[in-house]
Amino acid sequence: MTTVCTAEQMRTAERAFFDAHPGADLMAVAAHAVATTAVTMLLGDEPLEESAEWIAQQRVLVMAGRGNNGADGLFAAAELCRDGWVVDVCPVLGSLHEAGAGAAQEAGCGEVSPVDALDRHYDLAIDAVLGIGGRPSIPDSLARLDEALAGADTPVLAVDLPSGLSADSGEVVRCVHARTTVTFASRKWCHLARPAAACCGRVILADIGVAVPDADQVASVTDLADLWPVPGPASDKYSRGVVGCDTGSSQYPGAGVLGVLGALRSGAGMVRCVGPDAVRQHVMDRTPSVVCAAGRVQAWVVGSGWGDDAGNAARLDRRLADGVPVVVDADALAVLPRRIPEGCLLTPHAGELARMLGIDRAEVEADRRGSCLAGARMFGATVLLKGSIQWVATPDQQISAALPGPAWTAQAGSGDTLAGVCGTLLAAGLSARDAGLAGAGLQALAAILSPGPWSPDQLADRFPEVIGRLVAPGPVGAVEREFSA
Ligand SMILES: NC(=O)C1=CN([C@@H]2O[C@H](COP(=O)(O)OP(=O)(O)OC[C@H]3O[C@@H](n4cnc5c(N)ncnc54)[C@H](O)[C@@H]3O)[C@@H](O)[C@H]2O)[C@@H](O)CC1
Ligand SMILES: Nc1ncnc2c1ncn2[C@@H]1O[C@H](COP(=O)(O)OP(=O)(O)O)[C@@H](O)[C@H]1O
The missing domain is CATH 3.40.1190.20 (Ribokinase)
Structure with missing residues (x-):
């Protein structure tokens, strides 16, 4: 069985976690899971020990929103940049999560507008625009980026869920199309229910130490x-x-x-x-x-x-x-x-x-x-x-x-x-x-x-x-x- 939860169950679990562990930095754990998955996708079959020079040529686009999902992406961007990857941050919704943007800037990430990003080549894009707090659909600027990335066959890694999906249903209005999605603590309904599931690609479940006791069980293949x-x-x-x-x-x-x-x-x-x-x-x-x-x-x-x-x-x-x-x-x-x-x-x-x-x-x-x-x-x-x-x-x-x-x-x-x-x-x-x-x-x-x-x-x-x-x-x-x- 796979566990699956709603956005509300996830938030409740997160509150219980913080009550039990005041001051814990969950976002850092989530961001590290994003960065690790990104590296796995970028490396593919590349041998890790010989790749320092190669890494410095790989370009990563981090499309970020202004909420906590954006912050996960920005802290992941900072980690990737510190490890030698070339990272551009793109503020898709205008502004960025302040602490996350500060970390990305300090680590040496570049910044690119949604329009300029259309003309650049990237080896991987990270979609950290909207997560469980997102309302269905995405703005035109993000839809254009998604289309350009698909046209260039650039793999997209979604943080928690592809932006534009609603966490609690299989409904698709307009969304990002991910090759891989890294989600936290439990799968959400959009990862399983159709047609949304088809937009999530492969779903990786990262353990961030949060238990979701009331998550439901879903039979897997x-x-x-x-x-x-x-x-x-x-x-x-x-x-x-x-x-x-x-x-x-x-x-x-x-x-x-x-x-x-x-x-x-x-x-x-x-x-x-x-x-x-x-x-x-x-x-x-x-x-x-x-x-x-x-x-x-x-x-x-x-x-x-x-x-x-x-x-x-x-x-x-x-x-x-x-x-x-x-x-x-x-x-x-x-x-x-x-x-x-x-x-x-x-x-x-x-x-x-x-x-x-x-x-x-x-x-x-x-x-x-x-x-x-x-x-x-x-x-x-x-x-x-x-x-x-x-x-x-x-x-x-x-x-x-x-x-x-x-x-x-x-x-x-x-x-x-x-x-x-x-x-x-x-x-x-x-x-x-x-x-x-x-x-x-x-x-x-x-x-x-x-x-x-x-x-x-x-x-x-x-x-x-x-x-x-x-x-x-x-x-x-x-x-x-x-x-x-
Ligand atoms: N809740 C949890 O337990 C955890 C949450 N984390 C991250 O935090 C995310 C949730 O963060 P938030 O609650 O801040 O929500 P989001 O970051 O998903 O989005 C909220 C922001 O986006 C805006 N927005 C929503 N829908 C929009 C739309 N269609 N077009 C334009 N703007 C829109 C909202 O007004 C708000 O400013 C998760 O998906 C996950 O990535 C992680 O850090 C780990 C733990
Ligand atoms: N939106 C949906 N998505 C996926 N499967 C659905 C959906 N709506 C109905 N189904 C499935 O289709 C079948 C319809 O069954 P039912 O309504 O009893 O039809 P009938 O009585 O005419 O045979 C059921 O297996 C149901 O679970």
Whole structure:
């Protein structure tokens, strides 16, 4: 798991740190982490011991703002300059942090205006204009610099986060594009949530001695690989898990097909389809290996595409009474009993969760994390709240987020395939929490690797390749490296 925090949680942690360590110089620690990362980027493969003369030819541009983020950049500029690199400081917002500017000047840094910087060559640029205090977007002068640096293929190192992003979301209005970002104490949401994450490049987490106790846990690609069930030499279709799909209706047969596809393409030992005739016919046409007959299953998927039918409550009760874990999706969420058997996974989107809680959708949207926890508490079941950040809360009130993906999956039918994937994972023996995290993570990863308007069935057809790459044997860290490119 990776930890992730909001700007507010970071500030609170910083205040607690200073209460415990009055007079500590956090900025110096952060600036040193920036300078160290900058040197690593500049050196590349250059042998350090022979490079004094070469270092004196390398030019670094430090684009600085007027707040503490700018100060981190300016103190890093001073350190780099003292170590022999040629550094220009560029006051992008007009003025600079006073102490930081003094340190940079004393160390021998030059100063360059945003316009003059456009005509100079730099081997590395450091973006220290805006950090967690930044409002979304950047001024034109910085946008022009960002464009020029990209045009010259100059690598950009962002301090804490690329300027222009909002620390707490994946939203991008206009921002700097970094090859590497060095952040402090914990990742922020913009480093993980899309599309912002793509503007951060590689994210390096620097330990500055500050703990963020209330930071959240987010499943990484490595977690996804570790969780994914891989058949062993002794596996057979039953030990891998049989998924029963009781989904779709004559009105919405497609939802039944999509759930089956999600289950099948994510590695179920067998998929049984026991939906209405209309569903079974389409399923057989599309996926001949699916068994359209009743029989034992290790997990059920129910609710997707049921429509508003008077028999829904009885249809749900029958599956819940089977004694195996159930993925409860879509229309089944409208007829939930007060207590759900242990091990089940509820997969609402914000509107469905609002109905479950008896509150307005806007209230859920205003506090998605808290609402997910409330849903798990109210029904005594694990809840996967779908959306741009996919929270998974357990009845004992643990909460974590799945690997976030791009909004390409925000389309009708994605939830149906996701329910099928979660069914496969429950049938394979994963806990409801792990099934929710891994299922949502797979869908996100598939969309990250295949950006574009792929329909849910097309994306499901890509699951086998994604899973194959995910679980391929390799050295420690190989999975993260493969998927961070
Ligand atoms: N909070 C912490 O725990 C730590 C913070 N540190 C650094 O401090 C940074 C936060 O510093 P600040 O709170 O001073 O905030 P920032 O330096 O991120 O930005 C604040 C300044 O930028 C201006 N500004 C904001 N958005 C703008 C926009 N879109 N266009 C133009 N001007 C804009 C504000 O009016 C303010 O003057 C972190 O990102 C990090 O780099 C580090 O020194 C280490 C510890
Ligand atoms: N903004 C978003 N960014 C990334 N993923 C999203 C976003 N919005 C929705 N999703 C994902 O898309 C899927 C949509 O599911 P859902 O709303 O249930 O659709 P349906 O019921 O039509 O199948 C879910 O997996 C959800 O997590």
